[in-house]
Amino acid sequence: MRLCKFLNWKFDRVERNCWHFTQAVWKELTGYDLGSRAPVASSDPLEVVEDYSKGLKRITRPASPCLVVAIKPRTVPHVGVYYQGMVMHANQAGVRYEFLELFKQGYPEIQFYVPNKD
Numbered sequence: 242m243r244l245c246k247f248l249n250w251k252f253d254r255v256e257r258n259c260w261h262f263t264q265a266v267w268k269e270l271t272g273y274d275l276g277s278r279a280p281v282a283s284s285d286p287l288e289v290v291e292d293y294s295k296g297l298k299r300i301t302r303p304a305s306p307c308l309v310v311a312i313k314p315r316t317v318p319h320v321g322v323y324y325q326g327m328v329m330h331a332n333q334a335g336v337r338y339e340f341l342e343l344f345k346q347g348y349p350e351i352q353f354y355v356p357n358k359d
Contacts (some may be wrong), residue, residue: 243269244329248335259320262331263308266322270306273356297354303341307355313347325351 247269250262265276276296300307303323308331311319321330321344328344330337337344345351 244324244338245330247329248336248338250331251288252297252331252335253332254333257331259331262336263320263322266324266329267308270322270324271356275356281327286288295355298357300353300355304355307353309341309344310352311344312352313348319348 244266246292247262247266249293250265252259252262267275285346297308302311305326306324309321309323309328311321313319315328319332321328323341326339326340328341330344341351
């Protein structure tokens, strides 16, 4: 699996967070560069998602690969990559590659995105 190189990702809340991780994994899987932007804390998580998702198309069901955005009130959304039935994501505890049902725990809203090909 070519994603093994990401298992030792060194997480940093500002410089190497879950958004940076997702961008790196996505580029490795697809060759598509999502850009270098990563959201900052906002009082409205949906504003963060709206800003970050420019250039992306929201889809109703996960497709392999796609971006998975987990939204919880009053927090910066958490993001990962859905791939082969599981979600790869990074947080302070390290990198995880887990089933979507586990990833979703504690998040009232989950959204899926793919790059807009237009």
